[in-house]
Amino acid sequence: MTAMGHDDHTLPPSSLALRIKAIETLMVEKGKIDPGAVTEIVDIFQNKLGPRIGAKVVARAWSDPAYKARLLADGTEALKELGIGGLQGEAMHILENTSEVHNVIVCTLCSCYPWTVLGLPPSWYKSAAYRSRIVIEPRAVLAEFGLQISDDREVRVYDSNAEIRYMVLPERPAGTDGWTEIQLEALVTRDSMIGVSALTAVAAG
Amino acid sequence: MRSIADMGGIQGFGPVDPADDDTRFKAEWEADTFAVNLLSLAAGCFNIDESRHSMEKIPAVEYLTTTYFEHWLHSLEDLLISKGVFSQEEYQTRIAELAAKGAGDAA
Amino acid sequence: MLPKDMVAVAVATGAPSLRPVETSPRFQVGETIRTINDTFATHTRLPGYARDKPGTIVGYEGAHVFADAHAAGQGECPDHLYCVRFDSKSLWGKGSDGSGAVYLSLWESYLLAGDDQ
Known part of the structure; x- marks a missing residue:
């Protein structure tokens, strides 16, 4: 180094x-x-650790409805099926984004983050601006990331204040029908699994 | 305690800078601080909740004007000395020895 | 001392805070609660913004090491931990920036029955 x-x-x-x-x-x-x-x-x-691990989980959930159901019901156990677990991911919940609900994660007290699926957090996640504001004005903060959330959609902020860790399952982009897990995995960004960005539709062809 | 670390809902910190996006250690001392902290926990020198409490006790102005891994370094010093793993004297002596050898200059 | 060749295993194992306890959880999913309004000088995981606020129990996480006691050298003192939803309007009033909620993991000793307020 x-x-x-x-x-x-x-x-x-x-x-x-x-x-x-x-x-x-x-x-x-x-x-x-x-x-x-x-x-x-x-x-x-x-x-070794990092968001490509989370991206694999997302691609699997998009491709396999039964796995997705298990992942949403008991994140910790479903991640173990893929050999994922450990420090700062001992107890996990996966939060599904839908047309009605947008989820985003934070740790207002320090900077807790799901290391097992995303690795170490980006600097902005540890910043006072993000930690203080995402709970009170999530729409304004998400707009700073270029993400507009319509008024009819609920924003759920998960504050990782205890030992439960969270990862967001982003919405699958339109135009990806029939894609393989490997193709899907490449689309998934770290920020979409934190909940500060959405994945955009893929052009046909 | 309602310390500065308990900052959810405080207003006035300005916009988030999504370009401030580093996930890698910026210097060797940050990587070492991270690793020594995890290994001290694994060795049972203190527990994770004591570590978090130590960081939230950093005076507010200092907390806001130091970096994330400086908080970790602060808690290592605080806990390892207060729990008697080594003494303040041993620590200061070691720093002086390393400084005399120029050990800090490389990092 | 954690030897080098055990590091990968230790990281992959982690340090779970879930513990067995003899007592039953006091609250059920769907119940309304109010958080306590105590100002402690010691460590707590009840954020200041969620003190003395009404919320709804939306999940039960099992009993976990109680961070407040553990940080104070009192041992693990495991207690029931719940997922609690706070509507943004309850937390921020008119300062909320739209439809939303904050979710927190809260230990039983932070919670009062919704009627106790």
Whole structure:
């Protein structure tokens, strides 16, 4: 990983680097941390987990009505069927967007996020602006993402305040009849599974 | 507690910037802070709820003017020292040793 | 200490907070509740915006480690956790920006029967 760091920190990056290096070396000496485990964790969260996992789940749900029914009834168990589970995804609910209801997720208290299906959150998800405003003016915030929600549609904001994690099942775009799961998977964006964007219809042909 | 971290419904933070879209660690210290936190939890040095409480106790002005992973670093220092995993003296000594060796400059 | 070769397993296993308890949940899906209005100096997962508000129980999540107690060094103290719906108008009055609701996971000790208010 390359050093970056002169951008938005109130302390010089070297101080932050010194502080965590001091903690890490003390923890290794005291037998609390295996130094090899540090790089292993970083590798998992930077390179193995991420929204392509959630996209597979969405494509499966769109393709297999019985799986979709199980996913909506018990997200945790249905995800296990695909080998998905673990840290910050121990108890999962999948929220289905429809023509009547639009779902969106947040964690107003910190930045809880469904790591097992989406990986680590984007910076804006952790921002004060998003955390404070999505619960009180979701339509205005979604408009900032370019998503207009009509007045006759209900917006449901799921605040991940306890240990339950959520993922949005976006509406399947028109024009995708007969598509394979692999084709569908490629359409699904991270933001559509957070609930801040919708997937647009695909042109025929 | 009704701390600044409990920010749902507060007005005045301005628009969300969807272009602020990084999911990757911006620097090695962020990655290390993330990993050391998970490994300290796994080692039973503190629990996740103590960690969240430690972050919400950061003074409001400091909370809003420091970055996400600085909050994590703050809670690591707070909990590992307050629970006696290492002492404040050991910690400051180690920082000084590393600084003398120039260890922070690389990151 | 978590050894390097156990990291992947630990991440894939996670740390579930669901616990067995002897008691039965006090509330049923469909019941109306009101949240408590206590100001704690300690950790709580009842957000300030949802204090002293009317809501509806829409789901039961089982009993989970009670974060408020766990953060205070009092042990896990598992308690019943519910999915509770708050209509936007109840939370924000005329400040709500359209038809909507906020959903929270709330422990039983945050909840009063709808009639208790």
